[in-house]
Amino acid sequence: MTAPRRASAPDGGRPVRADALRNRARVLEAAEAVFAEHGTTASTEQVARRAGLGVGTVFRHFPTKEALLEAVFVARLGRLAAEADALMSAEDPGAAFFGFFTRVVDHAATKNALSAALAEAGVDVRETTAGTGRELRRALGALLGRAQEAGTVRADVGLPEILTLLVGASQAAEHVGGDAEVRARALAVVFDGLRATPPAAGGH
Amino acid sequence: MTAPRRASAPDGGRPVRADALRNRARVLEAAEAVFAEHGTTASTEQVARRAGLGVGTVFRHFPTKEALLEAVFVARLGRLAAEADALMSAEDPGAAFFGFFTRVVDHAATKNALSAALAEAGVDVRETTAGTGRELRRALGALLGRAQEAGTVRADVGLPEILTLLVGASQAAEHVGGDAEVRARALAVVFDGLRATPPAAGGH
Amino acid sequence: MTAPRRASAPDGGRPVRADALRNRARVLEAAEAVFAEHGTTASTEQVARRAGLGVGTVFRHFPTKEALLEAVFVARLGRLAAEADALMSAEDPGAAFFGFFTRVVDHAATKNALSAALAEAGVDVRETTAGTGRELRRALGALLGRAQEAGTVRADVGLPEILTLLVGASQAAEHVGGDAEVRARALAVVFDGLRATPPAAGGH
Amino acid sequence: MTAPRRASAPDGGRPVRADALRNRARVLEAAEAVFAEHGTTASTEQVARRAGLGVGTVFRHFPTKEALLEAVFVARLGRLAAEADALMSAEDPGAAFFGFFTRVVDHAATKNALSAALAEAGVDVRETTAGTGRELRRALGALLGRAQEAGTVRADVGLPEILTLLVGASQAAEHVGGDAEVRARALAVVFDGLRATPPAAGGH
DNA sequence: GATGAATGAGACTTCATTCAT
DNA sequence: AATGAATGAAGTCTCATTCAT
Numbered sequence: 045m046t047a048p049r050r051a052s053a054p055d056g057g058r059p060v061r062a063d064a065l066r067n068r069a070r071v072l073e074a075a076e077a078v079f080a081e082h083g084t085t086a087s088t089e090q091v092a093r094r095a096g097l098g099v100g101t102v103f104r105h106f107p108t109k110e111a112l113l114e115a116v117f118v119a120r121l122g123r124l125a126a127e128a129d130a131l132m133s134a135e136d137p138g139a140a141f142f143g144f145f146t147r148v149v150d151h152a153a154t155k156n157a158l159s160a161a162l163a164e165a166g167v168d169v170r171e172t173t174a175g176t177g178r179e180l181r182r183a184l185g186a187l188l189g190r191a192q193e194a195g196t197v198r199a200d201v202g203l204p205e206i207l208t209l210l211v212g213a214s215q216a217a218e219h220v221g222g223d224a225e226v227r228a229r230a231l232a233v234v235f236d237g238l239r240a241t242p243p244a245a246g247g248h
Numbered sequence: 249m250t251a252p253r254r255a256s257a258p259d260g261g262r263p264v265r266a267d268a269l270r271n272r273a274r275v276l277e278a279a280e281a282v283f284a285e286h287g288t289t290a291s292t293e294q295v296a297r298r299a300g301l302g303v304g305t306v307f308r309h310f311p312t313k314e315a316l317l318e319a320v321f322v323a324r325l326g327r328l329a330a331e332a333d334a335l336m337s338a339e340d341p342g343a344a345f346f347g348f349f350t351r352v353v354d355h356a357a358t359k360n361a362l363s364a365a366l367a368e369a370g371v372d373v374r375e376t377t378a379g380t381g382r383e384l385r386r387a388l389g390a391l392l393g394r395a396q397e398a399g400t401v402r403a404d405v406g407l408p409e410i411l412t413l414l415v416g417a418s419q420a421a422e423h424v425g426g427d428a429e430v431r432a433r434a435l436a437v438v439f440d441g442l443r444a445t446p447p448a449a450g451g452h
Numbered sequence: 453m454t455a456p457r458r459a460s461a462p463d464g465g466r467p468v469r470a471d472a473l474r475n476r477a478r479v480l481e482a483a484e485a486v487f488a489e490h491g492t493t494a495s496t497e498q499v500a501r502r503a504g505l506g507v508g509t510v511f512r513h514f515p516t517k518e519a520l521l522e523a524v525f526v527a528r529l530g531r532l533a534a535e536a537d538a539l540m541s542a543e544d545p546g547a548a549f550f551g552f553f554t555r556v557v558d559h560a561a562t563k564n565a566l567s568a569a570l571a572e573a574g575v576d577v578r579e580t581t582a583g584t585g586r587e588l589r590r591a592l593g594a595l596l597g598r599a600q601e602a603g604t605v606r607a608d609v610g611l612p613e614i615l616t617l618l619v620g621a622s623q624a625a626e627h628v629g630g631d632a633e634v635r636a637r638a639l640a641v642v643f644d645g646l647r648a649t650p651p652a653a654g655g656h
Numbered sequence: 657m658t659a660p661r662r663a664s665a666p667d668g669g670r671p672v673r674a675d676a677l678r679n680r681a682r683v684l685e686a687a688e689a690v691f692a693e694h695g696t697t698a699s700t701e702q703v704a705r706r707a708g709l710g711v712g713t714v715f716r717h718f719p720t721k722e723a724l725l726e727a728v729f730v731a732r733l734g735r736l737a738a739e740a741d742a743l744m745s746a747e748d749p750g751a752a753f754f755g756f757f758t759r760v761v762d763h764a765a766t767k768n769a770l771s772a773a774l775a776e777a778g779v780d781v782r783e784t785t786a787g788t789g790r791e792l793r794r795a796l797g798a799l800l801g802r803a804q805e806a807g808t809v810r811a812d813v814g815l816p817e818i819l820t821l822l823v824g825a826s827q828a829a830e831h832v833g834g835d836a837e838v839r840a841r842a843l844a845v846v847f848d849g850l851r852a853t854p855p856a857a858g859g860h
Numbered sequence: 861g862a863t864g865a866a867t868g869a870g871a872c873t874t875c876a877t878t879c880a881t
Numbered sequence: 882a883a884t885g886a887a888t889g890a891a892g893t894c895t896c897a898t899t900c901a902t
Contacts, residue, residue, distance in 0.1 A: 061881070064886055085289070087871060098888040103873065105886095163423035201437060204427065208434040212420025216412050219367035219419065223408065230412040233405060237441025268861070291896060302863040304900085313897060472882070493697070495875055506884040507877085517876060568831075609845060612835065616842040620828025624820050627772075627827065631816065638820040641813060645849025673902070676865055699892060710867040715894065717865095 068105045070095045075116050084113055084160065114173055117160070121176040124148060124162075128183035138196025141187045142235055145210060149231060152214035153224070162211045181207070198240040209234060272309045274299045279320050284359050288317055318377060321365035325380040328352065328366075332387035342400025345391050346439055349414060353435060356418035357428070366415045385411070402444040413438055476513045478503045483524050492521055492568070522581060525569035529584040532556060532570075536591035546604025549595045550643055553618060557639060560622035561632070570619045589615070606648040617642055680717045682707045687728050696725055696772065726785060729772065733788040736760060740795035750808025753799045754847055757822060761843060764826035765836070793819070810852040821846055 074095035078086045088109055092099045106112035127144065134140035148162075181203060188206055191197040213234060217227055278299035282290045292313055296303045310316035331348065338344035352366075385407060392410055395401040417438060421431055482503035486494045496517055500507045514520035535552065542548040556570075589611060596614055599605040621642060625635055686707035690698045700721055704711045718724035739756065746752035793815060800818055803809040825846060829839055 061884095061886070063880080067886080085871095088873090089871080099872090100874085100888050101886075104888095107873090109872065160423075201433065204430040205434040205437060208420050208424050208430055209437060211424055212416035212418075212434070214416075215419035215423065216367075216416025219364075220412050220415050226406075226408040226412055229405065230409040230416070233409060233413060233441040234438055235441065237437040237439065265861075271862085292898090293896075296864090303898085304863050304865095305861080307898065308861075311898090469882075475883085496877090497875075500885090508879085508884050508886095509882080511877065512882075515877090609841065610838075612838040613842040613845060616828050616832050616838055617845060619832050620824035620826075620842070622824075623827035623831065624824025628820050628823055634816040634820055637813065638817040638824070641817060641821060641849040642846055643849070645845040645847070673863095673865070675901080679865080700894085701892080711893090712867050712895085713865075719894085721893065 067095075067097060067101060071097065071102050071105050071112075072115060072119055075112055076119070079113070079116060080154075088112070118173055118176045121162075121173070121180050125176065125180040125183045128180065128187050132183075132186055132190070137187075137190035137194040141191035141197060144184070144187055145213070145235075146231065148210060149213045149217045149227070153217040153227060162207075162214055184210075192240075195240055197238050201238065209238075268309075271299075271301060271305060275301065275306050275309055275316070276319060276323055279316055280323070280359075283317070283320060288364070292316070322377055322380045324365040325377070325384050329380065329384040329387045332384065332391050336387075336390055336394070341391075341394035341398040345395035345401060348388070348391055349417070349439075350435065352414060353417045353421045353431070357421040357431060366411075366418050388414075396444075399444055401442050405442065413442075472513075475503075475505060475509055478505065479510050479513055479520070480523060480527055483520055484527070487521070487524060496520070526581055526584045528569040529581070529588050533584065533588040533591045536588065536595050540591075540594055540598070545595075545598035545602040549599035549605060552592075552595055553621070553643075554639065556618060557621045557625045557635070561625040561635060570615075570622050592618075600648075603648055605646050609646065617646075679707075679709060679713060683709065683714050683717050683724075684727060684731055687724055688731070691725070691728060692766075700724070730785055730788045733785070733792050737788065737792040737795045740792070740799050744795075744798055744802070749799075749802035749806040753803035753809060754850075756796070756799055757825070757847070758843065760822060761825045761829045761839070765829040765839060796822075804852075807852055809850050813850065821850075 071091065075091045078091045078094050082090070088102055089099055091112070092102045095102070102112065106115055127147065131140040131144050134143075152162075184206065185203045188197065188201075188203060192199050213231060216230070220227070275295065279295045282295045282298050286294070292306055293303055295316070296306045299306070306316070310319055331351065335344040335348050338347075356366075388410065389407045392401065392405075392407060396403050417435060420434065424431070479499065483499045486499045486502050490498070496510055497507055499520070500510045503510070510520070514523055535555065539548040539552050542551075560570075592614065593611045596605065596609075596611060600607050621639060624638070628635070683703065687703045690703045690706050694702070700714055701711055703724070704714045707714070714724070718727055739759065743752040743756050746755075796818065797815045800809065800813075800815060804811050825843060828842065832839070
């Protein structure tokens with residue numbers, strides 16, 4: 045998604061130099077890595093160094109540090125939305141939903157500032173982020189809907205609650221880090237809370 | 249708690265000037281407020297201004313910005329531990345446990361950076377924080393134990409999971425902010441997951 | 453004037469592409485406009501954009517920003533010299549002289565940085581500017597000479613003083629801007645000072 | 657005039673450290689010198705170096721480069737106003753007026769960016785400069801008035817024209833620089849234009 | 861002990877200039 | 882020839898920390 049911005053109309057001509065595109069991607073990748081490792085206060089120079097480029101190049105592609113951060117967020121959100129979309133064709137809706145949830149959280153555990161991105165998705169601070177955030181919410185909503193229809197997830201929770209839980213779980217994973225098993229068990233608790241209680245098995 | 253460090257034992261001779269103590273407290277208070285409002289990147293000057301003191305004074309009491317942040321965290325953790333302790337004498341152990349959990353999260357929604365403090369408590373990054381972190385874990389553990397004994401909280405979760413959930417819930421509250429009702433419902437999901445399922449009532 | 457530098461003599465073989473010439477002119481025009489609007493600190497990119505060309509092209513024609521500025525100055529000076537030349541054939545020498553003076557000043561009030569160009573002309577800082585500066589001085593000198601011969605301008609002022617007055621008037625116009633009437637009255641004072649006092653008409 | 661800003665009310669207490677005041681003055685002085693020599697685009701670092709202080713100090717006293725420039729302007733304007741005031745008690749009003757004019761221009765010739773300051777005074781761009789600009793205009797107006805009453809300066813010119821002429825003359829002096837004699841003669845022309853023509857000596 | 865001025869490293873950003881396409 | 886992406890020096894400004902008063 046988010047077609048890499050083309051300097052001029054796709055028809056007009058000049059199809060945006062290939063190396064420029066490559067560098068933009070390199071910057072984004074480096075930024076993700078650096079911000080993940082050192083937090084979002086890491087300097088733009090650090091990002092440039094990691095990308096093997098000059099600072100000027102970074103600023104050419106992202107005119108502001110904020111813009112760079114935003115781009116990192118948007119990229120992540122986009123990837124998540126894509127993953128969610130992919131899972132829509134899975135057999136078991138419940139497994140798909142919980143699997144997505146788990147993947148996100150596990151990912152967050154690798155300290156990737158993912159949670160920050162997610163948090164933004166929930167709040168939609170920036171105009172630019174808005175689109176991708178909406179995208180993710182739509183995809184996640186679909187996943188949730190299917191899992192609820194299938195009777196795996198309780199029907200009385202909405203997308204907002206799910207997003208909140210996802211953000212919380214991700215941030216906990218990112219900040220507490222440490223023990224994968226603890227993380228798994230904590231997540232299991234949340235999942236138990238989300239599961240639809242069987243119709244009380246109507247007694248005989 | 250958090251015994252105000254005394255510059256020198258009362259025997260030494262220097263009786264620790266009262267105003268110095270008062271200033272230390274003022275700085276701490278100001279720091280909490282400022283960091284809550286503007287994040288931990290707020291400048292030390294800002295803290296000093298809020299405290300009505302000079303920067304020099306702030307640095308006399310906390311030789312480093314990091315030290316100041318740590319002190320803020322420690323203070324928070326101490327207060328939480330105290331609250332937990334107070335709840336130990338409550339009638340209903342389950343209500344006490346869930347009540348504490350709720351209070352913490354609600355607080356986090358308001359007072360920025362609480363979650364960071366909590367996260368540190370879970371991980372025990374700093375030597376200094378360790379003590380107070382332990383304190384909080386002990387108190388929370390006791391609360392949990394009572395609630396489990398009373399059959400309100402499922403027996404198969406341990407303190408680490410609870411801490412993880414608490415951190416996650418707090419950070420979600422802090423970052424998603426916004427809607428209090430959504431927050432409440434998300435928390436309810438977590439609580440449902442934590443509750444001990446009644447012994448299946450009934451099978452014949 | 454300002455013979456568009458030809459990359460190589462027409463004999464050499466390379467016939468100097470017409471579009472290159474056109475581009476050079478476009479750059480110059482854009483530079484004048486941009487520097488007039490935003491001062492000489494405007495970026496070369498801005499000039500390129502205004503010219504509808506790439507920065508590279510700008511630098512191909514003017515290897516340095518300084519060279520570009522110089523070219524702009526030279527162009528202005530050249531135009532002024534041409535105007536002065538044209539006025540040589542005017543009927544009334546005095547009106548021609550004062551008219552030229554007025555035109556220059558009025559122009560300066562609008563078109564920023566003219567005064568800078570004039571100042572340079574007076575001082576002949578750059579080698580390159582020298583030629584055109586000389587040109588202007590010659591033309592202005594001729595105008596002055598005629599006006600003095602005609603008895604309109606006092607005989608005891610030389611070209612240097614006139615240039616100084618012209619520069620001053622232009623810069624004042626450019627920097628004080630504002631009120632056209634004030635400008636006119638101030639200029640009138642200068643003109644009064646320049647006028648030859650009638651031979652005291654007098655008594656014998 | 658312009659009492660050196662006191663950090664707190666003059667009564668309150670702490671009378672503003674003496675060295676701070678000294679440093680502020682040093683910065684101002686250095687700024688004047690540096691901007692005069694290298695133009696207003698000279699870097700703040702250069703100013704700091706000249707003042708023998710750290711950049712931080714410069715920025716502490718003048719939070720912005722613009723503020724620094726403004727302060728330099730204001731200082732100059734203030735000095736000029738003071739000079740004009742001093743000349744009010746001179747015997748010969750005409751000599752006082754023309755003397756002031758000459759002094760200003762001669763001063764400007766030492767490339768001091770004075771003309772820029774003057775130009776601002778005429779236009780009153782900034783709020784802060786406004787006060788001092790007004791001051792200067794008042795003082796100059798008084799000088800002019802006296803010279804007109806004394807019959808030395810023609811009655812039909814107003815303060816605005818005088819200011820314009822002063823700015824122009826200063827800028828010409830600053831930019832054309834060079835020959836002091838030329839400058840003097842050019843100024844003489846302006847003065848001739850300003851002088852009241854004797855009542856035409858009605859002689860019959 | 862308290863104060864706040866001084867310091868200078870470092871952050872973000874711009875821009876003249878070079879160079880691969 | 883033209884283009885515009887890349888470069889990095891340099892500029893403005895902030896801020897943790899030190900130190901004279």
